[in-house]
Amino acid sequence: MERVFIDRDRVCHNKVIADGEETRMASQVLPTHRPRLQEARCQTCSLSSLCLPLALELDDIDSFDAIIHRRPPLKKGEHLLRQDDPFTSVFAVRSGSLKQLTSEGDGEEQLTNFYLPSELVGLDGIDEQTYPGSIVALETTTVCEIPFDRLDKLSESLPELRNQLYRSMSKELRDDRRMLRLLSRKTADERLASFLVNLSNRFRRRGYSPYSFRLSMARADIGNYLGLALETVSRILSRFQQQKLVAVQGREVHILDLATLESVAEGEGCR
Known part of the structure; x- marks a missing residue:
């Protein structure tokens, strides 16, 4: 059965018809003037109070929303990015979940992180300008891609956005230290x-x-x-x-x- 992904501000009526070997889904979507993937906005996202736009005013949220690229859903097992890919963007998880796998010289993969909705992926690529691990979908997952050069430029004029970005980086450092204590003690x-x-x-x-x-x-x-x-x-x-x-x-x-x-x-x- 094909899955149909609908943003929260659209209305969809689904009818599932099963007949022996054949199962199909008929979907009727109310008319819209914009492409489906462009419908989601930070203003209407239920995770906005946990994500980067946390402290932004309405007009500032529109400026932030303008730099975001909303990608098609990832299927389970599909890569969002691969280890050593050039660092270009950070990603906010909208739905689903992801895991990070890091491979050392012996080729053995170590799972180093899980990401849930509203969490940022890719911050650990800023330093060396490459992603230190591969990011793989654990289930059907949607993300917002935020080009880092545009985010950096926008944060210069929006101190609240810059502060929230710093808080996200600080949380990542704190989580890394917690994980080290977890494994060592x-x-x-x-x-x-x-x-x-x-x-x-x-x-x-x-x-x-x-x-x-x-x-x-x-x-x-x-x-x-x-x-x-x-x-x-x-x-x-x-x-x-x-x-x-x-x-x-x-x-x-x-x-x-x-x-x-x-x-x-x-x-x-x-x-």
Whole structure:
């Protein structure tokens, strides 16, 4: 079945017709004068309060919106960019999720980051003017591409935009340091608990439930990110379920005792 992606300010009526071997979707979209991908705007985006235009006035948002290129949706497994590509833009995730893979000299890939809606991708390419890792869609994902030279020029006249960009860079540095502490000092149980608590906080920040969410990443990806074997991730999740900390069904996670899970993440164990 073909997926139809519609921006929130358009109206779509879908009818699914199944007949034996054939399944088709008929879609009727109300008339519009602009191309579909140009319909989304920062003013109407539900993530604008979390993204770069956070502190901008209405007129300034229009100026920022004018430099953005909204790309077609990425399919699961499709690359947004590849390691060592020339740095040209940063990207804001509108929907879906992405992972970052970094390959060293031995060719082995290390998963170094996950990106959720409203988060910026590509800031780590500013220094050396190349992207240090490949960015791959974990599911159907849409992004806003922001050419960095235009963003830099616009931020000169919009101090609020420049400050928000600095805050985003600072957050990236803080997250990198947190990850280093996670890998160097925490046990396997503490790493996985920290990962789940971090996801819970990120979903809460976006207005979603911090207790029930779907993992877009496979357990093997989680293990790669945390420096754990797949079997270890599965074993710890089973133990967390036995301890009534979480309930897991496939990729659906339900946090049953967030306070205790936070204690485990901090190395205090189960109360």
